[in-house]
Each structure stands twice: as structure tokens, then as C-alpha cells.
Amino acid sequence: MKAIVQREYGSTEVLQLEQIDVPAIGAGDVLIRVRAASINQADWFLTTGTPLIARAAFGVRRPKLPVRGQDVAGIIESVSPDVSSFRAGDRVYAEVPAGSFAEFVAARAGDVAMMPRTISFEQASTVPLAAGTALQGLREVGCLDARTGGCGARVLINGASGGVGSFAIQIANALGAEVTAVCSARNAEQAFALGAARVIDYAVEDFTRAGDKHDLILDLVGNHPVRALRRALARTGTLVLASGGGGRILGPMGRIIGALVSAPFVSQQVRVLSATPSAARLDALTELIDSGAVSPQVERVYPLEQTAQALRDFVEQHARGKLVIAVSP
Ligand SMILES: NC(=O)c1ccc[n+]([C@@H]2O[C@H](COP(=O)([O-])OP(=O)(O)OC[C@H]3O[C@@H](n4cnc5c(N)ncnc54)[C@H](OP(=O)(O)O)[C@@H]3O)[C@@H](O)[C@H]2O)c1
Missing domain, CATH: 3.40.50.720 (NAD(P)-binding Rossmann-like Domain)
Incomplete structure (x- = not known):
């Protein structure tokens, strides 16, 4: 699959488009076919490995998890045999520790929620984080x-x-x-x-x-x-x-x-505030979005190949709302 991979810390030039294996899923996991992902400040912290104190968790010399991206909206491709809450074809969204700037990402089923019915994958990808x-x-x-x-x-x-x-x-x-x-x-x-x-x-x-x-x-x-x-x-x-x-x-x-x-x-x-992923919180957000009380603001959409440019734009210009990576149609 295509993925945005980072082998060392640095500026956005360390983000490279590569062909890598589809991630394997373990017990309690689901595999999501990524339709869209969005850019967050956390992607910049992980790309640059700053602040340095955070490398204790991210990886001292290079990132332990090399594929960037934490927000995902997409379609369940497969589920581990012990997962009954989702099935192939479900439209879902989630915050993952890493890996959403790719065609597929593995996620813990407990962090995943059904996405709102009233918005697109691109809009949904801006919501979790x-x-x-x-x-x-x-x-x-x-x-x-x-x-x-x-x-x-x-x-x-x-x-x-x-x-x-x-x-x-x-x-x-x-x-x-x-x-x-x-x-x-x-x-x-x-x-x-x-x-x-x-x-x-x-x-x-x-x-x-x-x-x-x-x-x-x-x-x-x-x-x-x-x-x-x-x-x-x-x-x-x-x-x-x-x-x-x-x-x-x-x-x-x-x-x-x-x-x-x-x-x-x-x-x-x-x-x-130290934000943590929560499927229950995503369910509450789904309700707010489907009721019309909350509407995701997408400023610009980039193809996966331009993820490094999207992150540069996020850091250099003040975005109005969110920048989105459209991964697959
Ligand atoms: N604690 C956590 O767990 C957690 C989780 C997620 C995010 N965050 C942090 O939350 C922050 C915001 O994230 P984001 O994704 O919303 O970033 P963002 O999209 O880049 O938004 C930054 C905002 O800051 C505004 N801004 C810039 N300079 C300002 C100033 N001098 N006074 C007032 N506003 C100013 C910008 O306004 P204009 O564009 O109008 O200038 C823009 O609204 C980041 O620092 C991120 O690290 C923390």
C-alpha cells in the first residue's frame, strides 16, 4: 500500500511516499481502508521529534511508529475474530497513535466509532483529534x-x-x-x-x-x-x-x-488538558454533528502525495479550520 513514511526526525522533507505492507491486525483490532485523514499539530511534533522530552515516548533516535497521521475516516476492511462491534463495510472514524496517512490503518476497535451520517469522509477526518x-x-x-x-x-x-x-x-x-x-x-x-x-x-x-x-x-x-x-x-x-x-x-x-x-x-x-482518544466522546460528537449543532470546517484538501506540503502549510500559514488529506476515492 502507499503510505507517508518517516525514517528520521527532521522537517517535512523526511516525509516520503513509500510502498509498504498493509498493517497486520491483532486481537481487538480493526483494519480501516482510509478515505481521508487530517493534519494536526501532533503530526508536526512527531515529524520533528520536538519537544525533545517527547522522544522518550516517540522514539529516541527515530520514530518508533514510522507512518504519520492520527486522524482517520474510512471504511472497515476487516476485523479481528474477537471484534463484534464492527463489520466490513462500516463507515467509521477514529484517532489512532499513528499510520493514517496511508491506504490502510489498524486501530483498536475500542477507539473507533461509526462516523456521522450527514458529512463526508473528508469532513469526518477532521473530527477525532x-x-x-x-x-x-x-x-x-x-x-x-x-x-x-x-x-x-x-x-x-x-x-x-x-x-x-x-x-x-x-x-x-x-x-x-x-x-x-x-x-x-x-x-x-x-x-x-x-x-x-x-x-x-x-x-x-x-x-x-x-x-x-x-x-x-x-x-x-x-x-x-x-x-x-x-x-x-x-x-x-x-x-x-x-x-x-x-x-x-x-x-x-x-x-x-x-x-x-x-x-x-x-x-x-x-x-x-492532555487529550486522549475516546469512542464515547466520538459518539457524543456524532450526535452534535448529525443534529446540526457542529459543522467541521475544512480549509483545503490535498492528495496523499502532497502530505508534506500540507504539513508545511499548516505550520507556516494559519489555517482556517482543518487541512485534509484525501487518501482514496
Ligand atoms: N493538550 C492537548 O492534548 C492538545 C490536543 C490537540 C491540540 N493541542 C494544541 O492546541 C493548539 C491548537 O491546535 P490547532 O490544531 O487548533 O492549531 P491551528 O489549527 O494551527 O490553530 C491555531 C490557532 O491559534 C491562533 N493564533 C495564532 N497566534 C495567536 C495569538 N497570538 N493569539 C490568539 N490566537 C492565535 C490562530 O488564529 P489565526 O489563524 O486567526 O491567526 C489559530 O486559530 C496547538 O498548540 C496544539 O498543540 C493540544
């Missing part, structure tokens, strides 16, 4: 809930026009929040269209100095110190850190450790 992160950050870590109001209804999303942010605006809205979106002026119109009540252009206004208080801040950028973010929080508000900025060695770890150390001494909640 980005929308999963947004839902986990807002509802589980940030305790926002439509029924109870969670920790409050005034939600600010810093980094609201990218992959995670464009889902976060819509999900927060669906959970009953009033959303302030922070992004560039170029993307303000999209943020309003997705349901933001207010949009702040970060080039013009620093929301941490505006004096407004928010019950929940989801930080997807990491460009403000935690103490500045806390200034924009209500007294009992919650700050969810999903991105820490940071350097080449420790990445966001320094900032996260600092935030956690100060957490017991402040009335506000400071929490760190």
Missing part, C-alpha cells in the same frame, strides 16, 4: 455542561479559528455558553458564523488586559503567562491549558508545572 480535544477541554476538564451551566457560561477561547478552536466555539455554544473568540481579523467572520458572540483580534487587543471576566478560558495558544490569563478569569473561574508554547527541550512542560504548583494557592481552577 481536534473536536475530541475541544469537547474534552470544555466539558470534561472545563466542566461546562448545557444542563447545569457547568462552571459558568462566559467562555473565552484563545486560538479560536484553527482546528481545535473552530470546533470549540461550536461545542461551547451547543453546551449553552456565551463565547468570546480570540483570533486574527482575517478569521473574525468565520468565528461569528460559528456562533461566537464576540470576537477579539489579538493584534489589536490583549484580552488579558481588557477587564472582562470569563468563567472558563480554553487556551489553545500559550502566548500569555498563566498569571495574565488568570487576570481575565472570574474569581471562581477555570483555566484550561491545552497548549503551553515553550521551548525546544521541554515544550509546554515548564509552564504547565509552574501553573500546577501555584494552583493550590489561588481560588481559580488551573487545569491541564
Whole structure:
């Protein structure tokens, strides 16, 4: 099969199109014929092997899992004999540890869900990691809930026009929040269209100095110190850190450790989001999408052969929504 393979760490030139064997599936696995995959920040981290601390898990000298890609939408090709939840022909989506920039990918059946009925494979491939992160950050870590109001209804999303942010605006809205979106002026119109009540252009206004208080801040950028973010929080508000900025060695770890150390001494909640795959979360997202409350935003679609270019574009230009790799028709 065709796959985008990486034999060493480096910039996007290490991503090569190769012919390799179709992955074997083990107990509890399914094999998915990939129709579409999408680009995430995680693909850049794995390509470059940064922050360096992450190589302890990815592989010290070279990536342990050489085929890139974590988001997949496709069709079940085969299932392990012990799997009864799916059968060949099912239209599914999932977040996998690696391997979706390829014609076939193996996945744990427990991480796979039936994809929404109302959207294309290309749209579905944008959902697992980005929308999963947004839902986990807002509802589980940030305790926002439509029924109870969670920790409050005034939600600010810093980094609201990218992959995670464009889902976060819509999900927060669906959970009953009033959303302030922070992004560039170029993307303000999209943020309003997705349901933001207010949009702040970060080039013009620093929301941490505006004096407004928010019950929940989801930080997807990491460009403000935690103490500045806390200034924009209500007294009992919650700050969810999903991105820490940071350097080449420790990445966001320094900032996260600092935030956690100060957490017991402040009335506000400071929490760190470490996104994890979950089929139950995907089922919740399927419902939100099929009900029309959430709509995936695809900026551009590339063929598998242009995956390196897609990753370059993701890193160099600010995407509006998600970049997608169309793998097979
Ligand atoms: N913690 C976790 O488990 C987890 C999981 C997934 C993702 N993440 C992190 O979440 C972050 C966002 O991921 P993504 O896929 O959404 O990235 P993305 O698509 O590149 O989006 C980045 C967003 O940041 C905005 N931005 C850039 N500079 C900004 C600034 N100075 N102030 C405010 N917004 C700014 C961009 O807005 P404009 O384009 O309008 O400039 C865009 O909306 C990444 O850092 C990623 O590593 C964390």
C-alpha cells in the first residue's frame, strides 16, 4: 500500500511516499481502508521529534511508529475474530497513535466509532483529534455542561479559528455558553458564523488586559503567562491549558508545572488538558454533528502525495479550520 513514511526526525522533507505492507491486525483490532485523514499539530511534533522530552515516548533516535497521521475516516476492511462491534463495510472514524496517512490503518476497535451520517469522509477526518480535544477541554476538564451551566457560561477561547478552536466555539455554544473568540481579523467572520458572540483580534487587543471576566478560558495558544490569563478569569473561574508554547527541550512542560504548583494557592481552577482518544466522546460528537449543532470546517484538501506540503502549510500559514488529506476515492 502507499503510505507517508518517516525514517528520521527532521522537517517535512523526511516525509516520503513509500510502498509498504498493509498493517497486520491483532486481537481487538480493526483494519480501516482510509478515505481521508487530517493534519494536526501532533503530526508536526512527531515529524520533528520536538519537544525533545517527547522522544522518550516517540522514539529516541527515530520514530518508533514510522507512518504519520492520527486522524482517520474510512471504511472497515476487516476485523479481528474477537471484534463484534464492527463489520466490513462500516463507515467509521477514529484517532489512532499513528499510520493514517496511508491506504490502510489498524486501530483498536475500542477507539473507533461509526462516523456521522450527514458529512463526508473528508469532513469526518477532521473530527477525532481536534473536536475530541475541544469537547474534552470544555466539558470534561472545563466542566461546562448545557444542563447545569457547568462552571459558568462566559467562555473565552484563545486560538479560536484553527482546528481545535473552530470546533470549540461550536461545542461551547451547543453546551449553552456565551463565547468570546480570540483570533486574527482575517478569521473574525468565520468565528461569528460559528456562533461566537464576540470576537477579539489579538493584534489589536490583549484580552488579558481588557477587564472582562470569563468563567472558563480554553487556551489553545500559550502566548500569555498563566498569571495574565488568570487576570481575565472570574474569581471562581477555570483555566484550561491545552497548549503551553515553550521551548525546544521541554515544550509546554515548564509552564504547565509552574501553573500546577501555584494552583493550590489561588481560588481559580488551573487545569491541564492532555487529550486522549475516546469512542464515547466520538459518539457524543456524532450526535452534535448529525443534529446540526457542529459543522467541521475544512480549509483545503490535498492528495496523499502532497502530505508534506500540507504539513508545511499548516505550520507556516494559519489555517482556517482543518487541512485534509484525501487518501482514496
Ligand atoms: N493538550 C492537548 O492534548 C492538545 C490536543 C490537540 C491540540 N493541542 C494544541 O492546541 C493548539 C491548537 O491546535 P490547532 O490544531 O487548533 O492549531 P491551528 O489549527 O494551527 O490553530 C491555531 C490557532 O491559534 C491562533 N493564533 C495564532 N497566534 C495567536 C495569538 N497570538 N493569539 C490568539 N490566537 C492565535 C490562530 O488564529 P489565526 O489563524 O486567526 O491567526 C489559530 O486559530 C496547538 O498548540 C496544539 O498543540 C493540544
